[in-house]
Amino acid sequence: MNYAVIMAGGAGTRLWPISRERLPKPALRLYSEKSMFQIAVERLFPLFTPQQIIVVAGSAHSTVLAEQVPEIPKENFILEPEGRGTASAIALTAIHLAERDPDAVMAVLTADHFIGDEAAFRDAVAAAIKAAESDCLVTLGIFPEFPSTEYGYIQQGDLVGETDGFRVLEALRFVEKPDQERAADMLRAGNYSWNSGMFIWKVSIILDEFARQMPELFDQITAIRRTINTPAYAHTLSEVWPKIRKQTIDYGIMEGARRVVVLPVTMQWTDVGNWNSLKALLPEDASGNTVRGDALLMDCSGTLVFGSNKLIAGVGLQDLIVVDTSDALLICRSDRVQDVRKIADRLKTVGRLDLI
C-alpha cells in the first residue's frame, strides 16, 4: 500500500500574531477559507484515499487538526508527545506503516507549503512512488526561480532514468540555506533545485537507513514499535520520546544516504514562511497593496493589510505589513519580516505566554 504522510507540525513564529503555539502553522487559514492543512489533504485526492493519508502532528494539536479533516480516520493520526525533529517524526511513522504493511511506500509531504499546480504535484508524487520501487530515496526538487536564501538546495548529478515524463537524477549533495552570493552561484550553475522537504521511499528502505545512520534513534523507535497495538504503547512512547535527540531528516539521513535521487518538478511551489511570502500569494491592487479584511488605504503602496474584524485605515504607508488579530496587532516594515520571530521570542521571555 502507498501512503501519503502529511507532516502537520511547525511553529511558524514568523507568522505571528496569526500563528500561535496552540495552533500549528498548517492549521492557519492564510490565503484561503481553508487552512493550509486542509488544502494539503484535499490536493492528494484522488491519488490517495482518506485511508491512505497519515497525519503526523504534535499531541497538543491533534484535536484542532482532526476537526479540520473529518474524512481522515482517527487511527491515521500519529501523535508526537513533542516535536523532536523531522527524523524522529518520520521514523515513528515508518514503524507504524511497517506494522500495517512491510512493503508500504510512504510519501512524506508538507502542509505549510503553497502549491499552485496541484495536478503537477500529484503527477510528481505518482512518478516518485514508481521511482521508489527501485529501492532509492526519492526527493522532490523544485525548479529554482530566483536565488532564494530561504530554501535549502539539492545538487543534481547524472540522469538515472525517466518516469512518467519526469526526469530522475542522482542527488549529489544537500545544501543548507545559502547566503545571497552562494544562492546566485547555484542558480548560475543550473544543476541545483530547491529542497521541497518532500520525500518518497519504501518504509523498509528508510528503516534500513535509520538503522545504519541513526542507530540510537533506530533502537528507540524499535522499542516503541514492539508496543504498537498493545496497551503499553502510550506509556512507552511517553518514556522513550523525550530521550530522543532532535534531528532533521536532511541532516540525519539524506546527506549520508545511499541511492538518493531527485525528481525535479515545476508546480508553483512556495514555502509560506513569512508575511512577505504570503503577500506574494495574494492578489495585489494597482499600487501593490494586498488586503484581506476591511481596509481603507489612502496613498499607500506595497502594503499588506491582514485584518480581522475592524476597519484598518492607512495613510501614506509604504511597504508595511499590518496584521490584526483580536489580542495582538503587528506592524512591521516589510524588509524586517524575518524579525517577527523575535517578537514572539521576546513575549516568551517576558512571560506573556497568552500571546504566543
Place this chain on the structure above:
Amino acid sequence: MNYAVIMAGGAGTRLWPISRERLPKPALRLYSEKSMFQIAVERLFPLFTPQQIIVVAGSAHSTVLAEQVPEIPKENFILEPEGRGTASAIALTAIHLAERDPDAVMAVLTADHFIGDEAAFRDAVAAAIKAAESDCLVTLGIFPEFPSTEYGYIQQGDLVGETDGFRVLEALRFVEKPDQERAADMLRAGNYSWNSGMFIWKVSIILDEFARQMPELFDQITAIRRTINTPAYAHTLSEVWPKIRKQTIDYGIMEGARRVVVLPVTMQWTDVGNWNSLKALLPEDASGNTVRGDALLMDCSGTLVFGSNKLIAGVGLQDLIVVDTSDALLICRSDRVQDVRKIADRLKTVGRLDLI
C-alpha cells in the same frame, strides 16, 4: 457676576478614530485619565464656582458631557440643536447670561486645548476680567513659540495698560492660519501672538457688537431671548436655529470690532488638533516613541502608539502614528496627520456612519 463659558463642541475629525461624531472632541480622554472637558472645568477652580461655569454644547452631546462634570448645575448647560459656528453659540450664551445678570462678564474659553501652566491661565483670565471692565473686548494671545501654520495670529499694537502684571495691548488685526512663509514673517516681526480663541467681555458689550455687526443674527437671538424661561423656548430655538447662518466669532465680530485688546500670556498652550500635537504632549522614550497602552517596539523611532486593549508590536517603524480602537485602526505616516480628516470624510461618503 462673572461667568466662564466653556465651548464644548468641536468634531475633531483629525483625531479619528478616537474622535467620533457622537463624542465631541472635548469629551475625549487623550493625555490623561480625565477628558479635556473635565480638565477644562477643573482648571477654572477656584477662580469660578461650579455655578459660574456655563457649558455650550450640541444637544446630541449633552448627556455624555453632563456625566463627565456632575458638579456643574444642569441649568448651566446651553444646548445648540446643531453647530452653527462660534458666533451663534456665543450670541446664544450672551442672551442667557444677560437674562441672569445684565452686568455679567463672560469669559469664552475652550475645552480642546492643553494648558500646561494652569495657574498662569487663571491669572490671565482674572486680569482679562478686570480689563473687560473698561468695556473693551479682551482676547488672550499666546506667545508664539514657533511659526505654526495651524493657528490664527493677532497683530499687537500699542500698550493700552497693565493689569495684575499682564500687559494689555491694542489688537490691530486678526490673521487667519498663514502659510509657512507668512508665519515666519510674523514671528520675526515680534508683535504677533497666537489667537487662543479665548475672549473675555461684558455681555452687554458683545451684544452691542452683535447688533452692530451681525444684525440678522442679533434679531434671531433676540427672538429666542424673549422666550427664555417660558415654555416656548424649546420650540422657538428649534425654529430659529436652523435659519442662522454659520459664522465664526473671529470673522463675524472680532475683525471688525471696536476696542479690541489682546492680553499676551505664556502658559504652555497647545491646540490638541491632530495626532502629532497630541504626541508632543505625551512623554517619549529615548528613541522618540510615545506609547499609551500595551506595546512592544523593536527598532522603532518617532512613533506614536495609542492603543486600547491589545498588544501592539512594531518592527522597524519610523515616524508613524498608530491608533487602535475597538472597531477601527489608524496607521498614518506622521507627516500626513492632516489627512486623517479625509479618512472620516471618505467613510461618510461610503455610508459607514457607524465608524465616524
